[in-house]
Amino acid sequence: MNLIKVAGAELNQTPLDWYNNYQNILTAIQTAKKDKVSILCLPELCLTGYGCEDAFYAPNTEEQALELLGNLLPETKGIVVSVGLPLRHQNKLYNTVALIANGKILGFVAKKHLAGNGIHYEPRWFTPWEEGEVSSISFSDEVNDKLNSNSFPFGDLLFDVKGVRIGFEICEDAWVANRPGRSLYKKGVDIILNPSASHFAFDKLDVRKRFVLEGSRAFGVGYIYANLLGNESGRAIYDGGVMIALSGKLLAISKRFSFKNCKVTTATLDIDIARLAQIQSHTSNIGVAQIEVIHSSFDIPRTIPEKHSPVEASWEHSQFIKEEEFGRAVALGLFDYMRKSYSKGFVVSLSGGADSSAIVTLIHLMIEMGSEDLGLENFKAKLNYFTALTPCTTTKEVCHQVLTTAYQPTENSGDVTFNAAKFLAEAVGAKFFNVDVNPMFKGYVNAIETSIERKLTWEQDDITLQNIQARVRAPSVWMLANINGALLLSTSNRSEAAVGYATMDGDTSGGLSPIAGIDKNYLRSWLRWMETNGVDNKWNIPALSYVNDQQPTAELRPKDSKQTDEGDLMPYDVLEEIEKLAIRDKKSPKECLEFLKATHPETSSDSIKAWITKFFRLWSRNQWKRERYAPSFHLDDKNLDPKTWCRFPILSGSFAKELAEM
Template sequence: MKLIKVGGAVLNQIPLDWDHNKNNIVNSIKEAKNQGVSVLCLPELCITGYGCEDAFYSPGILQTAKEMLLEILPHTKGIATSIGLPVLFQNRIFNAAGLLVDGKILGFVGKQHLPGDGIHYEPRWFTPWQENTKGEIKIGKETYPIGDIVFQLDDIKVGFEICEDAWVSSRPGSRLHKLGVDLVLNPSASHFAFDKLEVRKRFVLEGSRTFGCSYIYANLSGNEAGRAIYDGGTLIASSGVLQAVGERLTFDDYKLTTAVIDVDNNRLNQAQSSTHYKFADLTGICFKIPFEFPTILPEPYKNKDKQWEKSPFIKEEEFARSVSLGLFDYMRKSRSRGFVISLSGGADSSAIASLCYLMIKFGVESLGLEKFKAKLAYFKELSDCNSVEELAKKIITTAYQPTENSGEVTRNAASKLAEAINSDHYEFNVNEIFQNYKQIISNGLGRELTWATDDIALQNIQARVRAPSVWMMANIKGALLVSTSNRSEAAVGYATMDGDTSGGLSPIAGIDKAFLREWLKWFEKEGIDGNMKLPALKAVNEQQPTAELRPQDSHQTDEDDLMPYEVLDAIEEAAIRDKKVPVECYNLLKTVFPDYSREQLKKWTIKFFQLWCRNQWKRERYAPSFHLDDKNLDPKTWCRFPILSGGFTRELKTLEKYDN
């Protein structure tokens, strides 16, 4: 048997933070060498960070990336390491992976398929590398090959599929198979989404089986640039068998996963699947270097109990862990000293407060108390904290801000939750401010404002007068004010600009209300492993969602103002994600919700489209949100829609006459 030990490392990088990124790269290489790894795969664009946006156009950035590569080079003595960076070649910028072997640069491979959908925008900055082409690039004083090439370390042939290359039908691995490649490296920057791990496993397993090789997939980790959360999860497979899966959603700067692969067994599998093999000429595309692979003893088969066949997290836990990690990285990378939340006692703000608490719990669980504090060293007030509860008191600030239309139910819910998570909790009664504004405008207009004539104005001013006090608390504490709006509200504009949308981060703006409500019930009663739960959420979960802005005798609820959230979310998914016109949405609702009358479903469909079109300007002003699935409404990175439009006028007229 020819056995070699390989590894993949996930890195928590920061765009353009050269020293931070270099340290993570170097430390992961050191760890790999300490564990006897011969070939190490690191993530895509790990030198610069993946999310540099238009900074990729800067000649200075491209030059610095090459300088950092040369600084990292001496650390690769005794190991082969792939490192991602942008390179300029023939006046085009390419997303490339360099292979550094035993302290030398062997060459670079260019990414062939660039994602340009959803959150991805790579074709804006990069040019796709053409199949079967190669060239030369100068780094420092030396010239190296670049292109669609294969590397040979001793007698081990190594090829690349860079992230999206593996997600397309014409993946480069098919050609690598014809060249007899033993090991495929996949440096990736694949953002978190629900159930996405299973998709990655399929292409890694299928690639290793079809190509008869070993396959290493290495991803980024954490909230790198603000919106995308990367979940890590290194994958190593050989000939269709998963050998190792790295831990996901950790708070570490880097995390190494290793496995021992049997090269001879892979070659035998290639031989058995190549009865119609046509010889491929390696001349000019395979670059060789002597490399000594140490003698490796077989490791026990790690996957014998199929423990990695499914994600270890259910959706509720994935949501909790991904947003918690996103919050932690956003806080520390923006150097904010905690979070301020306007805690209304309702579902949205309660979910965010709970997630901030989980951020601390998961962070301490993942890193340990001292390392958790060390990663927040700028936040000096945490230095004397000795428990999760003490950390929570310093990191989480909550404020309940009632007016005359607020009730004891929400006050009680907010108070109980704040006590349970040990937040620094306040109550700021803003009713006098509300009344002052009301009187000022009444005096100016020369008439009294009433609910009969000024409903929306009176509701919105209550939401807006709550913003200055929590902004002031955020400024005093040097903390980040968190906006509490969800995706269902964003879709129809059921939010007050400069009120509940105030904040520097909107962590649940990508999540629908129905899921949030179910998640809160799960966290109240079940939680993580049956013990990390929050019974205090019972007071929140017993309520019907309400803005609590009209007089209490109106018994205001969100669903009375809008429509049932399950209906709203179904229309949003069909109309926005699936791009269906109003009649198509209505026909879908008739099937999914047979208990509602057709006339009612038609009215709700019309209402959704009208509100959607009128409120694009609000979505344009939302604070950055996290991407968690394929239904995000962020107009800057996911769902573009004109601020001014015809508003589906023709389509809605067609719907009004439909079924008549």
């Protein structure tokens, strides 16, 4: 039997954080060697971090990466390791992977297919490599000396490491129809490594699983998929999820959303099984790119047969229902955002409504999940700058230091929301303050009335009186954030962002908007799930019943107006449908009308038409608000973030002609 122990690593990297990135890579290599791994695949651009943005243009970025690459070489004795970094070649920048065998760089493979859709922007910085093209690259004398060679193969390469053929599909390469694995298969590849930076989105794991299994089956190979982990650069959350497959069979998969800096997943490949599959396929070589084969005399260590296990990996432990995926993704995103920004916890203006309560619940999950994954002491150690956590012995004590909440009533607030906020804060262990902002509200109203020499009334000044109540809440929560050295979280959701149902410099205040990528309808159902079920059937919060029993309301008009969000806007399920049709699917108002008439036959056409008109007008009018929102997490293909996903002009025709045609 021709057995080789292989591994993929998930790494929690940070752009341009050279020390952290190097230590994580070094830990992965050392862990793999300790586990007697022979071939280790690391994630895409792991030396620099994937999200360096325009810092990729800076020569220093490449120089630092090359220095670290040279430092790694002595650590790779006795093992084959792939390491990702950006390289300049003939005045172009390429996304590359170095294959190192036994301390020697065998060559650099350049990525052929660049991710340029959605939140990806690779074509801005990198040039795609032409299939079948091969060149060589050299660096300064100082770098060449450190890398132990004057020139290296560069481009479309296949590596023959003493009879074991290793090729690459770099992330997006595996997502396209004409994937490089096809040409590698024609050249008799044994193992394909896929170093990736694939961000989390709902249901995306199933897509990855398909191309890993199908690639391993169709090409008759061992396939190793490695991915980044955590909140790398602010908006994207990476869920890890290393997969190792052989000829269509999944041998290993890691549990996703780990709070660890580095995690190595191993499996043993029987190369003879892969080769037999290729022998039996009998496929023509016509039309295949000429890939240069780079030979190495390093004898890859083999694994003794007793360690080989043909049992297929359990898929379920890495596959979660949407409610759990949401909780795990945002909890991990919050943890990394906090620690990488050196914030001493979070401050939330806790209104007792669904949005702010969802954020408090997610912070509760962050602490519980992180403590379970790392152990409480290691959880605190990763926040070692936050010395107030040192004496904490329970997760509730940690929450009391990490999370500060403030209920901020005006004369239009009620006992229902106060109790909901108070009981939720007590349930998770957060600090809770009742900060009466009514005097500030009245002060602003009196000042303006004196200046304009008339009284403000709800009949004439509705929006003015609502907005000032939201805005007077911002200074006090900013003060709490400054006092604590903490991060103020904005509580806006995606449904509000779509129609601008938010007060700028009021409820949009904050340095991070963690739920701005998720719709209100889903948040309400998720809170009901968290009340009774909770992630892994634990960490549920019965006190959420006080939140879930309410109708969402801004509580900004007088109590006798019985204000509700859906009364101000439209039913949230309808809002979500219109947003999906109009923004994600780019349907016209008339097309939206026809669709909603079919899906809501019980509702009058006039009502549907009024809701569609309101949506398109508010969408167009409030792009400037979306431009000013704090950064949010990417969770699915309905993201409205204008900086990374959904661009729209600030000034437009507001769909006037299209609405008239409806």
